[in-house]
Amino acid sequence: CCVMWNKVSARLCIVCKGHRLLCGLSRCPLLSAYSKRVSIVKKLEGDMLGGSTPPTAVVGEFGYPYVTVYVGVPPDVYGDEAKFYDDPQSWHLRLGLEDIVELRSSLAMLTLPRVSVTDVNRLYDSEIGLAVVSLKPVDAEARVRKRLSPVVSFDYLLPPMGPKLQAETINIVGSAKMPRKLEEMIFDDVKASEAIVELYRSGVEFYTIVRALSIGFLGRKSSRRLVPTRWAITAVDTAIGNTLLERIRNLQTVSETMVFYSEYLYNRYIVVLSPGPYKAQWIEVWHPKAIYNPSNTIDYLEIREVAPGKFTDMDGGYIAARTSALEYLYKIGRQARVSILREILPQYIYPVGNWQIRQTVAHALNKGPILTNPSEQELREFIAKKTSIPQPIIEKAIEFIYEK
Numbered sequence: 001c002c003v004m005w006n007k008v009s010a011r012l013c014i015v016c017k018g019h020r021l022l023c024g025l026s027r028c029p030l031l032s033a034y035s036k037r038v039s040i041v042k043k044l045e046g047d048m049l050g051g052s053t054p055p056t057a058v059v060g061e062f063g064y065p066y067v068t069v070y071v072g073v074p075p076d077v078y079g080d081e082a083k084f085y086d087d088p089q090s091w092h093l094r095l096g097l098e099d100i101v102e103l104r105s106s107l108a109m110l111t112l113p114r115v116s117v118t119d120v121n122r123l124y125d126s127e128i129g130l131a132v133v134s135l136k137p138v139d140a141e142a143r144v145r146k147r148l149s150p151v152v153s154f155d156y157l158l159p160p161m162g163p164k165l166q167a168e169t170i171n172i173v174g175s176a177k178m179p180r181k182l183e184e185m186i187f188d189d190v191k192a193s194e195a196i197v198e199l200y201r202s203g204v205e206f207y208t209i210v211r212a213l214s215i216g217f218l219g220r221k222s223s224r225r226l227v228p229t230r231w232a233i234t235a236v237d238t239a240i241g242n243t244l245l246e247r248i249r250n251l252q253t254v255s256e257t258m259v260f261y262s263e264y265l266y267n268r269y270i271v272v273l274s275p276g277p278y279k280a281q282w283i284e285v286w287h288p289k290a291i292y293n294p295s296n297t298i299d300y301l302e303i304r305e306v307a308p309g310k311f312t313d314m315d316g317g318y319i320a321a322r323t324s325a326l327e328y329l330y331k332i333g334r335q336a337r338v339s340i341l342r343e344i345l346p347q348y349i350y351p352v353g354n355w356q357i358r359q360t361v362a363h364a365l366n367k368g369p370i371l372t373n374p375s376e377q378e379l380r381e382f383i384a385k386k387t388s389i390p391q392p393i394i395e396k397a398i399e400f401i402y403e404k
Contacts, residue, residue: 015301015313016292047144049108049165051075052082052137052174056107058161059214061228065117069215069226070109070161071128071170073140082137088159088207088355093363097265100352104160105152110142110167117226120216129215130176133208139174142167156292157230157316159353179204185218192219196239207355210236230316233354237319244326245308249278254336257401259371259379261386262364265356266348268387271325271364272379273336274401280305280325280338281400282318285389289346300393304400317342320354324362339401343387376402
């Protein structure tokens with residue numbers, strides 16, 4: 001396996017991101033190596049565990065249509081303090097990479113027996129489902145059968161997951177408080193995409209919608225399913241993005257080229273909005289030693305949305321960034337040509353989930369443009385000054401932005 005992986009190109013790793021297993025191995029060797037570098041900071045004593053779920057729930061995809069459900073509980077942490085263990089909005093610009101890994105290392109992930117994706121009533125009847133879509137942390141108690149994994153798991157879509165523990169029982173001893181609109185959607189018989197949009201319009205937090213979809217609370221009653229969390233994140237981003245795109249498609253375009261910038265967790269983002277009907281470009285530039293680039297040279301991934309909803313490739317990071325860009329265009333009442341450049345520095349050695357993409361792109365846009373109506377050369381020089389992106393890759397963005 002090691003011999004096979006050594007022959008894998010960096011481009012394949014960047015496209016795969018440890019998820020598609022395009023190299024043919026059963027597990028991503030990059031993620032395995034990084035997992036082993038992280039020690040668990042909390043150890044259980046005895047077989048009982050108590051705490052408040054922030055709330056946290058992850059539905060795995062291995063073995064689909066029989067999947068594992070994980071419920072996150074920080075041992076001996078209760079009430080509002082527990083919420084911080086799964087609250088990306090509060091982490092953003094406040095916590096560093098190591099802080100996030102350390103925080104998530106101490107979030108125990110309690111596993112339930114595998115369940116068929118069609119058995120959506122089991123989580124509802126046990127009140128676990130209600131607890132993990134609560135607006136506030138909910139107290140829980142669990143009897144632990146055995147420790148399944150002593151290391152932290154990393155994923156490009158999800159925040160790091162702490163040690164996995166097989167639970168004999170999980171009892172919800174607190175009361176869940178759900179958003180009112182979510183309570184309505186649980187009992188309504190509407191398409192999942194429509195329910196997602198209704199919840200979004202009502203101001204329900206993004207990851208609450210993800211968890212509701214993932215545990216089978218949304219959709220036509222006759223076809224509700226547990227949805228692996230990775231799939232649910234992209235599905236929610238897609239439903240929200242497509243709705244926003246439909247609303248801006250007939251609007252006037254922006255009248256000037258605007259350039260935005262932000263950075264966080266060793267990731268730099270440049271967003272350029274330019275006049276023209278909506279289409280989009282996403283360029284990820286990975287430095288050597290950054291996660292997913294095992295080579296000794298800079299490599300990149302480019303995706304274009306050549307027409308609304310028609311992509312040259314699919315990537316969860318782009319779909320997350322797209323949501324933030326479309327939210328901004330809807331807010332200003334315009335459409336535009338959108339180019340987003342993401343530079344991943346060597347220090348980004350642990351993936352922490354695409355929430356940081358969604359929120360940092362939004363932060364860049366909401367701060368306002370830092371450059372307006374630059375010439376091609378001025379924009380070229382600005383990108384070169386703000387980033388270490390090689391010139392040939394910068395030219396791909398320039399070509400797209402100023403395309404006639």
